[in-house]
Amino acid sequence: MSRTRSRVALAAVVYAVLLAQVLLYPGIDTLVGRLGADTALDASTWFLAAEFGAFVVFAVPWGMASDAAGRRVPFVAAGALLGAVGYVLLAVVPVATGSFPLALGLRVFQGAATVGAFSLSMTMLMDLEGSHGRNMGATGIAIGLGTATGAPLGGALYELGPLVPLYVASGVLLLVALGALFVVDRAPAGGERGSPFASLRRTPTLTLPYAFGFVDRLTAGFFSLVGTLYFRTVFELSPAATGLTLALFFAPFALLQYPFGVVSDRIGRTIPIVAGSALYGVAVIGVGAASELRIAQAGMVVVGVLGALMAPATLALVTDLAAAMERGVAMAGFNIAGSLGFLTGIVVGGVAADTYGYGTAFLLVGGLECVLAAVTLPVFLRLSVERTDYA
Template identity: 65%
Template sequence: MVTRERGALASVVFTVLFAQVLLYPGAADVVASFGATDTETASRWFLAAEFGAFVAFAGVWGVASDRAGRRVPFIVAGALAGSLGYAALALADVSFGAVLALRVAQGAATIGAFSLAMTMLMDLSDDHGKDMGAAGIAIGSGTALGAPVGGQLTELDPRAPLAAGAVVLAVAAALAVRIPDRAPDGHGDPLRRGLRTLADRPALGVPYAFGFIDRFTAGFFALVGTLYFRNAFGLDAGAVGLTLGLFFAPFALLQYPFGRLSDRVGRTAPIAAGSATYGLAVLGVGLAPHLRVAQGGMVVVGVLGALMAPATMALVTDLAADSERGVAMAGFNAAGSLGFLAGIVGGGWVAEQHDYLTAFLVAGGAELALALLALPALVRLDPDA
């Protein structure tokens, strides 16, 4: 029963990520279809608008779920509202400012389905590494398949990924309806008190910091990586999607075994080993003299990300009280969304103002610096304390 529920919840996480990543390879084409002239800047804000909404609304969904003692109705509502948001964007004939407003509304809905599906995996069992490994393989698989499929759809029509996203999120809602709700009893605390949970548990800042680092890379490659492979190597949207898949495929396939590994050896070793070399691997992609070398570097980044990600998410589960899981995972996803925003906006700005090599130097250096700052706190942390 637990195995079947784990697979169903992972499928919900997969569908949400798949819909999201469909847009990445052809983001410049999508914004051009809305009349944007500076497609690099416009695509940066188009992606950032969604993640800004993720940051703003993840905690609201988490507290509401913890307070009600239910997950499934919120996941269904978020997925259906997100589906409507994607459909509205696919059909929109409005100014680009209105498009960004729609994008914010769509993101505010979608994060509820995503974050609470991951929270339901937290509720599932005491094998936190295995449960978060299932979440990780769903995240990685959704992004691995979403990138190449989105690239191919973009070549058919720039807005085809939006229409596909609407369909996929409706499927996520249908999947969620059939999953048993194992949420702990609701606590009835108001929103402000629920959000203070994060301030009351400063130890959660450790996995949040590593979650920020992990998603920073995803955001950086979603925009800067897409433009880099297009402009530096002359790839079209389809080929860019396949190249991004070289990162996301090992990131997906290795999450479950690495998550189980963290149940056996603890969270510290996988997180520390991955973070110590992650920034160097990112930098190596930017320094690659040839396309094949850069593509090989993408595989290495994917492997290191897979080593860290499930252990980091499992650490959140280790530290959170039963009645705080929704808001704790929401905080993790908010930190990750901030990382993604920093990767998109910061990385895109550096690339625009300077060049791609400088952007990769800044990104790799920032990864290394953040990892070095967070590692001592990780080593001191005892999840059972």
């Protein structure tokens, strides 16, 4: 399989995993109610947090096992298959028992499985030879398209019933498990079991993409919960309309990542990451300050464009800095940082919105992006990895 075909195939795997995940977001409040929850905001917060808590805990074991075995494909297929089982159990068991705590436990199992397919398919894109920006741009397109199509599709599926997105997510992951078996495995030969912490000790500059991965995913977690409820309550949108509004962010975020990844190969990582993050933070604040729906929706488009500018450069920086034999744990470390960020965005964003209102919550999250960009700029200016003009 050629490098280009492998890039497309692996991007399709990442896309499918994200699609399955995001299908649940537009009507998350109705879903948790069907699973036995008594509240909307609190229960939605814990339901999303359970999955990403599992992401944090289980990303490292998947990465360590893959690096040690010198294989990726069997682990991707196994993670996807177990994730498919997890989604089906979520649709069946809590409804039969009426136990929301049981639903949270099954959500942890589903997240622990899904992170294996997600993290290691991204690692397989790191294993491809050639331009890091192109490879990570393909990853970004897959992530963006998965979320862009998942949001409106999920909203439409909720119109058919609150459990329908769970069954569709299970089917999507089953296809991932089957499709992954036909992808060429380019993992380096197996080595010693490492860890993201050991990689950080050897390569401290990995803290840069990890920090930005944390904050960028924090905003994603914030939008998945607070953003969804913001549009549902403040502008009184239906789940379907909310999904379409979220897609205003995800569509440009997806479509522009590959060209912006190529740009980062030419001009370096600093401008896309630092300048992009600062402007991104301002745009997030603008969405929360909007007084009219159309203005908020226009702001979502701007947020999507700026997110596409910085995301592939941040992922490519992980590849630039990580040793070849440690790519699995390096990407696991990045996904741990991202999952912690997503979890923080859900919990802190939910608490801030509930306590101080949506405007303050948006200001808090957007301001954090601006502060990180300002604090890390001197470090980026001293960073030796600036341009990677790969074919």
